[in-house]
Amino acid sequence: xxxxxxxxxxxxxxxxxxxxxxxxxxVAHEERHPTRAERGPxxxxxxxxxxxxxxxxxARADGFTPVATGIAVPGVVDERNGVAVWSAxxxxxxxxxxxxxxxxxxxxxxxxxxxxVGALAEARLGAGRGRQxxxxxxxxxxxxxxxxIDGRGYPGAHGAAGxxxxxxxxPGGATCGCGLRGCLEAEASAKSIGxxxxxxxxxPGATAFDVATRAARGDELARRVWQDAVEALADGLxxxxxxxDVGVVVLGGGLAEARDDLLLPVRAAVAGRVTFHRSPEIVRxxxxxxxxxxxxxxxxxxxxxxxx
Ligand SMILES: [Zn+2]
Numbered sequence: 001x002x003x004x005x006x007x008x009x010x011x012x013x014x015x016x017x018x019x020x021x022x023x024x025x026x027v028a029h030e031e032r033h034p035t036r037a038e039r040g041p042x043x044x045x046x047x048x049x050x051x052x053x054x055x056x057x058x059a060r061a062d063g064f065t066p067v068a069t070g071i072a073v074p075g076v077v078d079e080r081n082g083v084a085v086w087s088a089x090x091x092x093x094x095x096x097x098x099x100x101x102x103x104x105x106x107x108x109x110x111x112x113x114x115x116x117v118g119a120l121a122e123a124r125l126g127a128g129r130g131r132q133x134x135x136x137x138x139x140x141x142x143x144x145x146x147x148x149i150d151g152r153g154y155p156g157a158h159g160a161a162g163x164x165x166x167x168x169x170x171p172g173g174a175t176c177g178c179g180l181r182g183c184l185e186a187e188a189s190a191k192s193i194g195x196x197x198x199x200x201x202x203x204p205g206a207t208a209f210d211v212a213t214r215a216a217r218g219d220e221l222a223r224r225v226w227q228d229a230v231e232a233l234a235d236g237l238x239x240x241x242x243x244x245d246v247g248v249v250v251l252g253g254g255l256a257e258a259r260d261d262l263l264l265p266v267r268a269a270v271a272g273r274v275t276f277h278r279s280p281e282i283v284r285x286x287x288x289x290x291x292x293x294x295x296x297x298x299x300x301x302x303x304x305x306x307x308x
Contacts (some may be wrong), residue, residue, distance in 0.1 A: 005064035005127055006300050007055045007105070010072045010114060010292030013089030017180045017289060018051055020059050021070075022145040022298035024126045027290070029058065041091040048097070049104045056105050069101045069109040070300030071118075072292045075111040076152035079299075084111065086203065096267045110296070112302040113155070115294025116162060118287075119146025120153045122250045123166060125294060133246040134283070136238070137164060142177075143185040149246055153299075167190065169235040187232035197225045212258040228264065234269030241270075241277045252285030259284060 003027060010017040012035060020029040033051055037044055048071065056066040075087030082098020084090075101109035112120075119136030128134035134148045143165030147154045149257035154161050165185030166178050171229050173182030174192060190208035198206040199222055237249060255262060267282050286295060 006297040007299035022195040068300035070296030072296040115144040116146040121295035123148035139255035140253035171272040188229040246255035
């Protein structure tokens, strides 16, 4: 019999990362497509189904047997029912993607949240492998998290667990997109770091990357903005540790590209705060932007085994 393979898609606001993934987590084929979200959710849904169908056909042509489809999307995701409930940047409103994919491809399908399946991949195949309690935190335009216990993601009662970005770390602080003030995301995301530095320096185009490189070169303002974000992040991680008591925290997303310029001060800031807590190890993600794709494949394989 031909080797089994999973059709995996990670749908973002600007692009879709797609792959054929073997059950052991290795990638047999990869491709990328633009999402073109401005066309509206119906057109995006059709593109997702067409790309998935194309991947399944390619798998068969290459001698594989497609066994399932895994799709990851951002926003609020009802994993149990396979519905993309809401997404700001793709425009989904109650799209039953699991059912639509099953009809189109005639294969079992699973739908997951992009960051939570990324967490699943990092916990099982990446920086958290071999560990039982893993918290993955993606820091990019926003901040989101995913908790993985014994290799299983924790979605929460309403598919909204892990929203570490909306833990308030600076009461009365910067206004967040969610409507609250002082959320971690409003204080320490790459976007908020760039914005803060731009406001204080008068350079409108400054990015978090600029702040990191200037801070490393000794620019005093950049160091202050960077350290403020690090302190906010440490406060958020300490809250998470009090709740979850994980063994390892995996930092991913664009901001983690700063490597030791982020990891070392975050480790120090967390270490300086712990009291009764047992400190988690804090490490950098290993799978980069393929984590979502790999995680959606793992989720699909798990669903075949009848796991929740
Ligand atoms: Zn918020």
